[in-house]
Structures are given as structure tokens and as C-alpha cells.
Amino acid sequence: MELLNSIWDLAKKDIKRIVLPEGEERRTIEAARKIKDLGLAHPILIGNKEKIIHEIKSLNLEFEDIEIIDSNTSRNIDKYVDKFYELRKNKGVTIEKAKQIVKDPMYFATVMLKCNDADGLVSGAVHTTGDLLRPGLQVVKAAKGASVVSSFFIMGVPTSNYGEEGMLLFADCAVNPNPSYEQLAEIAITTADTAKKVCKIEPRVAMLSFSTMGSADHDTVEKVRMATELAKKLRPDLLIDGEMQLDAAIVESVAKQKAPNSNIAGKANILIFPDLQSGNIGYKLVQRFANAEAVGPICQGFDKPINDLSRGCSVEDIINVVAVTAVQAQNN
Template sequence: MTLMKTIRENAQKLSKCIVLPEGTEERTLKAADYILKEKLARIILLGNKTEIERKSQEWSLQFTTNARIIDPLNNPDKEKYAELLYEIRKSKGLTYEEALVLTEDPLYLATLLIKAGEADGEVAGAMNSTGNVLRPAFQIVKTMPGISVVSGAFLMILKDNPYVPENILVFADCAVHPDPTASELAEIAISTARTAQSIAGLEPRVAMLSFSTKGSAKHALCDKVIEATRIAKEKAPWLQIDGELQADAAIVESVGIHKAPGSLIAGKANVLVFPSLETGNIAYKLVQRLAGAEAIGPVLQGMAAPINDLSRGCSVSDIVNLVAITATQSAGM
């Protein structure tokens, strides 16, 4: 059974509620129809109800009538959400009148629905930039306790790779934070381990990657990874983690034994934490293209509730998969 099929089956069992703020967008509506048909999640669509119904008829969508539809511009509960937003942001200078206006923005309303406990997660980005998706998330949902940084993980599905018995690696950060500090890198490691556990079903074995293995090179960049490993161990004593390790020492057992004798992670890692966004992004794209790996993500991690960002070039299938992932992610929070 493929990982994505397993994730979809888990989502069916969980019956989580996911809000889709781009409710009138064609791919989003078609994805919602499929999700509701397959019972992967309960769905809230944000947008004009008449437009959603008209487009559903135009595209012969049969199941969107099972979605809860909220029109942000004509919302009878607008004042309730405005009051919630005002309470959250008044210390930052937000007025109640400004909060009323912001609740008309689907991206703000989506995160307010999560904060109010009416939705378990959000998927957006088919029509909006990452910055626009994340801004209200940071302001309203915020990060998990003990986590200050949001990062993006990719599930890399390999085909019969001799170095990866489980055929799954989790890479991070590949999408969000350009140059994390040692403390932030430690948080990314902890978040990625949780992602590997909750979504991929892995027992995470985390390698903190560098161009050095156990002091083979001396540089401030290596020192950052060493310090990040120390902090991660302190913050999450349960975590199986080691660093600094070169990539081959992390995943090739014979190399790991030679370069890092005694390490419980070297040669056995299934979670790879890269020292910067630059290295992580390059690595996942190379593995995807040259090794023919399937790259699922990015899965945003570190938020107090799962809010995931799509590429604006996403397909209907991409949205369906990310909704299933978001539903699964919410179960582990």
C-alpha cells in the first residue's frame, strides 16, 4: 500500500473538518467534491454561496452540497469572529472596526474558524501567496508551545532504495526559513520528527546534516549544527537524534559505522534536517528529479493547528492529498 493511500484511509477514519478559504476556485471546488464523496474530511467552503452552487452545477459536482458554506461578506456570525479577532490582536493596536473588516477576508476567517474550534485545519494557496496564507495564521493560530519557527517538510517516497529500507525519508526545512539559528534548527528537528511520526508513521531517527561528521571539519556552520543537536536533545529527550553528520554518514550504514562509530543514528536516519533552506530545497529537488522520488509537501509544521500552503500551480489531486495530510496532522496535535 502506498503512503498516500494509507494517509487517505487514516483521514477517512478521523473525519476531521478542514476549511478551504478559496471556495469558488475551480480546482478547490473539484477537490472538495472528491473529498466529500470519499469522506476524507468534512469541508467548510468560504465564498459566495450562489457562485459556489452555480459553479458546482456547471462542473457537475454532486457532493459540494454536503459542505458547510460561509460567505465572508454576508456572514451572520461576523460580529462573533470580529470579537474573537479583536481580543487576540487588540494588544497589537487592532481596533474592533478593523477586525470587522478583516473577518471579510477568507484567509482571516479560515484561521478564526480554527481558533473558534469549528475547523481542525486549513488548506489554501491555489490563489494566494504563501505570505498571505501564513500572515493570519501567525497572528491568530500562532505556533505550538515551545516552538517559535514554522518550517516546511517534504515526504520523499523512494523506490526500492538500498539505503532506505522503509523507502521514506523526511526532509526539512525545504520551504520556509532561510537561515535558522541553532535554537531554531533544533525546533525544526523536533517538529520534523513529529511530522514523520504523525503523517508517515515512522519511528523518527533524526540526522542533523552538515559538511562535517563528528568534528571532521571545523567551521562556524558546523558549530551551529552541533549546538542545534544539543538543544534538540535537551528540549526533546525522547528524540532519537545525532549530529553533526554528513549525508552519506546519515543514510549509508557502512559509512556511518566508519565515520561515526557508536552512533545510534548514523547509517539509519529516516529524518534529514538540513542546516539551511538553501541546502534543503536543493536537496529535495535533486532527489526528486535524479532519483525519481515522489515529493509530498511541503507540509507546514510548527503551527498550533495544521495550516498548509499549496503551490499556485497545484492540481486537484494535490489539494485532495494535502487535505488528507492536514486531517492526519491535526490528529497528532
């Protein structure tokens, strides 16, 4: 995917420290070695040092130049415990409880990010999205002005002409089960801004539905209409339109029939799904049936870059998400 090549090039220009809390996991170890060799980031593995070294030896890899931190023995553990306690004491967390929680690699890595000892975080090869979001929201928290954390996938089909030369952004496919119309508007705006900053493309956002410009009426359609109106009102500088069906959004011949007055229809490069079910199903269908490359889910709305992986991810998936995270960190 041409877009990934450009993201890799951007990542290499300003090397960022990306913490990987699943440091004992085999794919993560392999990815860390390649990330370092490619010059995409400075990877930091978190976990039991003996277990990590055992896996490294079994893979016959050289790791002298890659940072490994044991969350149980780190010299920064007291600093991180104090930080977590300050952040969560109003929620009933005691200093003793903080010591127990912060030794968990997921929490350790998140506090590390909060303390600016890392620039970004990538997890999900073993942990669920909830395992990632929970410490993220408790410790790093949402960015200023953001009311919702969401996600998107970069979907690429090299043989396709849809979207941006075969590349489309799908949102939200991993975080919000049933966003309100206000949240849906914010997801559209945030994804458009991320597309500009990270993907370096001019966003053309389609708000998806089973209706195109009033062809059907239903509460779920009305939500998309209201979200579209709000997004346009909040950000008139962005190209956002809807509601529209998928074919009207990306196929110009269909767009001419269904939405002839839209400057987005047939040309969309960002697809905003009305809920998590449709978004998750949609990205997996395209990934499997079209043999698409799916990079993500990439999170947005956190104060610092925190990104998720599918538990079925490959080494290459981890590398790509780390590269995106590094570019997000450059723009943070």
C-alpha cells in the first residue's frame, strides 16, 4: 500500500519511543527486532525479563540494542506508582493498591506514557480492546476537547480504484457500540483530521446508512442525518456528506443516480459507519473477501498515542501500527 510506504518514511524522520507492554509475546518480539532494523521507532518491550530473553533465544535474535524493562524491577516503579496513585486516589485507590496495579505491564506501560518516558503505546496481540482502553482512559485520558475515544482502520486494496487509489479509512470499527449522533459527528471530524495529519490526504467523508439522501426513513437513518448536519455545522471547512449507502459513497456511476448534488458521493475516502456492528463487520468483510490490508484499529481521541491490535495480528501488522503510532506521536 502506497500510503504505508509514506507513513514509514515519515516515521523514520523523527524516531519515537513506542512501548510494547506485551513484550513476552513472540510476534511482538519479532516485530520489535524488525522495527529497530527498519528505523521506524525505538521499541521498548515490557514484561518479565527472563521470559522475554528466553523467547529471544528461541528465535535466534540479537537484542542487545533493544530496550527491555521488567515492570517488577524497574528503577522507575516508585515514580509510576506515585503517579498512578495521584491520578486515581479520588477513585478509592490506595498506595498499596497502586503498587499492585502498576506492576501489570499494561498499566506500567500506560503510566510510562503518561510520564513522557515513551511517546506512544501499542498493544492487543494478546489483550482485548477493553484491556487497552481501560488503563488508557484512567491514566492518559482523553485529549483536550475530545468527548469520545474512537478508532479507524486503514483499508488497502491495491487492485481497486475506490477511495484514495484503493485506500479507504473505516471508522469506528472497534470502540463505540452505538454512538449518539453527537459522538458520530465527532468521530467523523476526528477521523478527517487524523487523515490529514497522519495519512497526508484530503479527507472526503461519507456518513453511511442504508438510505441515500432521504430514500428511506428510520430512527437509525435519522441519527446519521443529524450527525451529518452537526459535523457540517461544526467544521464547514471539511468535505462531509450523507446520509448515503456504501455504493453511492464510492461508486461514481451510482452516485450520479442516487446523490447527483453531492460533492462527496462516489469519491469518498473516509467511511463513517453508524455503529460498531456495521463497522466491525464491514472491515472484516473487505479484509477477507477483497484480501485487503487492514491496518489498525488506530485509536484517536487520547491525549497521547495509544493503539490497538487484533489478537490475530501478524508481525507485519504490529510493525505497521507502530509506524502509524510513531507518526501520531510526531503530531502530538
